[in-house]
Amino acid sequence: MSTRTSGTRFFVVALLVSLLVAGVASYYASAHPDGLEHVAEQTGFIDSAEDSATADSPLADYQTSGIDDARLSGGVAGVIGVLVMLLLSTGLFWLIRRREPADSRD
Amino acid sequence: MHVPDGFLDAPTSVATGVVAAAAIAVSLRAARRELDDRAAPMAGLVATFVFAAQMINFPVGAGTSGHLMGGALAAVLVGPWTAVLCLSVVLLVQGLLMADGGITALGTNITLIGIVTVAVGWAVFALLRRVLPQRLSVVAPAAAAGAFLSVPVAALVFTGLFAVGGNAPVDLGAVAVTMLGWHTLIGIGEAVVTGLVVASVVATRPDLVHGARPLTAERELVTREVEVA
Numbered sequence: 001m002s003t004r005t006s007g008t009r010f011f012v013v014a015l016l017v018s019l020l021v022a023g024v025a026s027y028y029a030s031a032h033p034d035g036l037e038h039v040a041e042q043t044g045f046i047d048s049a050e051d052s053a054t055a056d057s058p059l060a061d062y063q064t065s066g067i068d069d070a071r072l073s074g075g076v077a078g079v080i081g082v083l084v085m086l087l088l089s090t091g092l093f094w095l096i097r098r099r100e101p102a103d104s105r106d
Numbered sequence: 107m108h109v110p111d112g113f114l115d116a117p118t119s120v121a122t123g124v125v126a127a128a129a130i131a132v133s134l135r136a137a138r139r140e141l142d143d144r145a146a147p148m149a150g151l152v153a154t155f156v157f158a159a160q161m162i163n164f165p166v167g168a169g170t171s172g173h174l175m176g177g178a179l180a181a182v183l184v185g186p187w188t189a190v191l192c193l194s195v196v197l198l199v200q201g202l203l204m205a206d207g208g209i210t211a212l213g214t215n216i217t218l219i220g221i222v223t224v225a226v227g228w229a230v231f232a233l234l235r236r237v238l239p240q241r242l243s244v245v246a247p248a249a250a251a252g253a254f255l256s257v258p259v260a261a262l263v264f265t266g267l268f269a270v271g272g273n274a275p276v277d278l279g280a281v282a283v284t285m286l287g288w289h290t291l292i293g294i295g296e297a298v299v300t301g302l303v304v305a306s307v308v309a310t311r312p313d314l315v316h317g318a319r320p321l322t323a324e325r326e327l328v329t330r331e332v333e334v335a
Contacts, residue, residue: 005310005311007144007311010310010311010314011147011151014151014155015151015154017155017158018151018154018155018157018158019158021155021158021159021161021162022157022158022161025161025162026158026161026162029161029162029163029164029171029173030163030164030165030171031163031171032163032165032169032170032171033169033170033171034107034108034163034170034171034172034173034292035107035166035170035171035172035261035285035288035289035291035292036107036108036109036261036264036285038168038169038170038284038288039281039284039285039288040113042280042284043276043277043280043281043284044274044276045113045268045272045273045274045276045281047274048112048113048272048273048274049110049111049112049113050110050111050112050208051111051205052110052111052201052205052207052208052209053111053209054201054202054203054204054205054209055205057202057203057204057205059203059204059205060204060205061204061205061206062161062204062206077204078158078161080203081157081158081161081199081200081203081204082154082157082158084199084203085153085154085157085158085195085196085199086150086151086154088195088199089149089150089153089154089191089192089195090146090147090149090150090151090154091150092150092191092195093137093141093145093146093147093149093150093188093191094146094147094150096134096137096138096141097138097141097142097143097145097146098138098139098141098142
């Protein structure tokens with residue numbers, strides 16, 4: 001706690017972790033249905049699920065269409081997702097941030 | 107817990123859509139108080155990390171998996187109003203780009219994952235912060251507790267929505283019991299991930315943790331007192 005990590009370093013490390021999680025580690029994620037899907041199968045309402053309108057999107061189900069290798073296909077989709085998220089969310093928060101210096105009430 | 111299209115009927119989906127839109131509108135105004143020049147990039151980073159972390163499904167037994175929802179995590183790191191916006195952007199990108207979570211179900215998913223988990227996670231965290239000793243070391247455990255509880259509560263809210271507008275005639279008691287059971291297990295994973303991530307940020311940059319703010323402001327003073335003694 002004595003040495004403070006610089007803002008840039010913190011930012012770069014956190015972004016790198018996100019890229020590695022989405023681009024590499026995601027390949028090793030469990031492929032089992034999640035809690036809701038499992039319950040829907042168990043209790044019998046899974047068939048009421050419909051395909052999303054975006055089911056034909058080039059990145060649908062975290063796979064990149066046109067890339068056959070599953071590891072690469074998922075990795076590329078994850079990295080694109082992370083970059084889109086970073087641009088969109090940072091842009092949004094930068095736009096709506098408080099412009100005047102922080103007041104002491106918070 | 108991403109709800110696909112079709113599980114809930116149109117009126118219920120419209121209703122959750124209205125709830126989600128209202129919450130986003132309120133959050134856009136209220137988040138301004140949480141976001142300054144330093145917090146804004148942090149909030150973007152938190153939303154991005156939650157997106158990445160949600161790709162990691164962990165097994166919870168019997169052929170079932172779960173993943174981080176991140177509502178409590180985001181609320182503790184960047185504040186509850188900003189957290190609602192973080193999760194909304196995550197769910198929007200997932201629904202539009204990855205076909206993860208339905209489009210007509212987007213309001214439902216924002217309500218469950220973006221509002222309920224943030225509200226429960228933050229409420230539990232804030233309560234614990236009030237009753238526990240005022241030390242930085244309680245921030246991560248308090249966040250983990252909020253994270254743990256947020257998952258089964260979201261599962262119960264889904265069950266409530268399903269009771270009102272479920273498209274399939276199934277035994278609601280069985281849905282409630284199994285949803286609660288599995289999501290209590292998934293909540294343990296949510297707590298572990300949230301606790302570890304919050305602890306890491308508290309250890310490196312406590313000043314960037316919204317939920318630690320009063321403590322980080324007092325810390326310099328406390329350090330000085332110790333040195334004098």
